[in-house]
Amino acid sequence: MLNTNDILExxxxxxxxxxxxxxxxxxxxxxxxxxxxxxxxCRKIYEKITRCAKDLVSTGCEIERxxxxxxxxxxxxxxxxxxxxxxxxGDQVEYAKVLDKASKAVGVNFIGGFSALVQKGFAAGDRxxxxxxxxxxxxxxxxxxxxxxxxxxxxxxxxxVAMMGNVIKQSAQLTADRDCIGAAKLVxxxxxxxxxxFMAGAFHGVGEPDTVIHVxxxxxxxxxxxxxxxxxxxxxxxxxxxxxxxxKITRMGQLVGAEASRRLGVPFGIVDLSLAxxxxxxxxxxxxxxxxxxxxxxxxxxxAALAMLNDAVKKGGVMASSTVGGLSGxxxxxxxxxxMIDAARAGTLSIEKLEAMTxxxxxxxxxxxxxxxxxxxxxxxxxxxxxxxxxxxxxxxAVRLIPAVxxxxxxxxxxxxxLGSGPVMKVGTKSPAxxxxxxxxxxxxxxxxxx
Amino acid sequence: xxxxITVVGRDMVGILARVAGECAxxxxxxxxxxxxxxxxxxxxxxxxxxxxxxCKLGDFGEAMDAIxxxxxxxxxxxxxxxxxxxxxx
Numbered sequence: 001m002l003n004t005n006d007i008l009e010x011x012x013x014x015x016x017x018x019x020x021x022x023x024x025x026x027x028x029x030x031x032x033x034x035x036x037x038x039x040x041x042c043r044k045i046y047e048k049i050t051r052c053a054k055d056l057v058s059t060g061c062e063i064e065r066x067x068x069x070x071x072x073x074x075x076x077x078x079x080x081x082x083x084x085x086x087x088x089x090g091d092q093v094e095y096a097k098v099l100d101k102a103s104k105a106v107g108v109n110f111i112g113g114f115s116a117l118v119q120k121g122f123a124a125g126d127r128x129x130x131x132x133x134x135x136x137x138x139x140x141x142x143x144x145x146x147x148x149x150x151x152x153x154x155x156x157x158x159x160x161v162a163m164m165g166n167v168i169k170q171s172a173q174l175t176a177d178r179d180c181i182g183a184a185k186l187v188x189x190x191x192x193x194x195x196x197x198f199m200a201g202a203f204h205g206v207g208e209p210d211t212v213i214h215v216x217x218x219x220x221x222x223x224x225x226x227x228x229x230x231x232x233x234x235x236x237x238x239x240x241x242x243x244x245x246x247x248k249i250t251r252m253g254q255l256v257g258a259e260a261s262r263r264l265g266v267p268f269g270i271v272d273l274s275l276a277x278x279x280x281x282x283x284x285x286x287x288x289x290x291x292x293x294x295x296x297x298x299x300x301x302x303x304a305a306l307a308m309l310n311d312a313v314k315k316g317g318v319m320a321s322s323t324v325g326g327l328s329g330x331x332x333x334x335x336x337x338x339x340m341i342d343a344a345r346a347g348t349l350s351i352e353k354l355e356a357m358t359x360x361x362x363x364x365x366x367x368x369x370x371x372x373x374x375x376x377x378x379x380x381x382x383x384x385x386x387x388x389x390x391x392x393x394x395x396x397x398a399v400r401l402i403p404a405v406x407x408x409x410x411x412x413x414x415x416x417x418x419l420g421s422g423p424v425m426k427v428g429t430k431s432p433a434x435x436x437x438x439x440x441x442x443x444x445x446x447x448x449x450x451x
Numbered sequence: 452x453x454x455x456i457t458v459v460g461r462d463m464v465g466i467l468a469r470v471a472g473e474c475a476x477x478x479x480x481x482x483x484x485x486x487x488x489x490x491x492x493x494x495x496x497x498x499x500x501x502x503x504x505x506c507k508l509g510d511f512g513e514a515m516d517a518i519x520x521x522x523x524x525x526x527x528x529x530x531x532x533x534x535x536x537x538x539x540x
Contacts, residue, residue: 002455002498002531002534002535002538003538004485004496006534006537006538007455007457007496007534008457009538010529010533010534010537010538011457011527011529015527062507062509064509065507065508065509065510065512065513066507066508066509066512066530067529067530067532067533068512068527068528068529068530068533069529069533248537248538251536251537252533252536252537254536255532255533255536
């Protein structure tokens with residue numbers, strides 16, 4: 001029989017330390033739905049999503065009950081819609097509406113893929129889709145959008161960066177009456193991955209199979225609890241302990257993913273080895289860093305502790321899963337992490353410190369509330385800075401900023417649920433307008449030439 | 452296929468009998484029981500064979516959870532695969 005301690009450990013992890021499967025995400029290719037008539041295209045999309053994902057939620061719930069492990073979200077990612085826009089033309093918002101309708105029909109809580117990949121330039125449909133994002137996010141509830149504006153191979157498309165500064169502002173303005181939620185559903189990427197199961201940045205890459213199941217695990221609370229029990233051990237032992245814990249968490253993700261894939265008859269894609277926090281007490285990445293020995297997240301030492309944490313999570317997780325992918329690392333979304341929210345309120349955590357942290361972990365400047373009067377150029381410049389970190393370090397970086405319309409420093413936005421709440425953070429006031437106004441392209445770095 | 456039932460709570464007469472009775476009702480065979488009483492705290496881990504059960508494991512888990520609440524105990528029913536995958540390389 002199994003070891004009693006192992007059994008009790010697993011139960012404690014689930015009951016008291018918020019261990020869960022954060023998401024089962026079904027990727028669905030919509031390439032075969034493209035049609036020169038947008039209405040036909042939308043009809044095919046609705047039919048395909050409701051056919052492929054009809055059992056996704058019920059299967060997820062069944063596994064949840066049978067294995068006794070909570071599966072928090074069931075979601076869908078689809079082919080970047082800009083590709084369908086390129087074929088059909090027409091009002092791109094129609095696509096957002098049909099995605100929202102299909103996602104509600106099958107009972108998932110988010111659908112990602114109102115996206116465009118423009119790292120090297122704009123193809124047919126890309127500009128139109130990007131312009132439609134603010135309205136699409138304002139009139140839908142569950143649609144998430146992402147735009148990839150740079151990569152290590154292609155450099156950074158600064159025209160797209162400038163556009164995204166405006167799009168983020170408009171997305172916030174159109175949803176100002178709902179705590180600017182539009183901007184919280186929009187991510188700007190550099191080096192976006194094609195098999196990401198996490199929202200808001202999930203889309204189904206063109207290299208993926210027709211349908212696929214990805215799993216994103218979680219468990220910051222478990223890591224923190226393990227460290228707390230271990231006491232004052234040296235950092236190399238801390239790293240080992242994190243590795244062991246990450247192994248266990250990931251094995252669970254692998255089990256659930258394989259089981260979901262078998263029951264749904266859909267190929268298993270990847271396990272995303274991420275530490276994804278929620279605003280719940282005891283489910284915070286910031287608290288892990290504090291457990292390692294920082295008075296508060298954001299203090300000097302934060303970047304080093306995070307680098308170690310991120311690396312150890314990967315090392316532990318990679319052996320536990322047959323296929324690792326997605327973003328795989330520790331997330332630091334400010335409004336979704338109780339410890340980060342406290343640190344931002346206290347002024348310990350600044351955007352500049354977060355930027356440094358994003359150089360050593362996944363993913364980027366995530367869920368950060370900024371003053372509503374921040375200019376589109378400043379937002380674009382923050383995107384460019386973050387994209388540069390991703391481009392040079394050959395990693396994914398992302399920006400999800402929420403301009404709090406009508407609010408200034410000291411005030412807060414509250415999205416509720418997993419998106420949490422957070423204070424408006426200080427943004428530098430000197431203008432980058434002339435640089436952003438130049439447009440053009442930042443060339444790919446030297447080390448992109450690997451062949 | 453096997454599942455693990457864990458029961459933790461204040462000791463009283465009939466816990467083992469009740470849990471075992473519920474297992475019998477759904478045709479689950481009890482393979483192994485490991486239980487101890489420390490002061491007045493009761494802790495039990497029971498391994499059952501679920502290959503021939505007459506209901507879904509999820510439904511059984513919910514029924515046991517309800518019985519746990521009724522008796523003031525914490526009862527979890529979980530598939531053995533979960534533990535095997537987490538604790539065995």
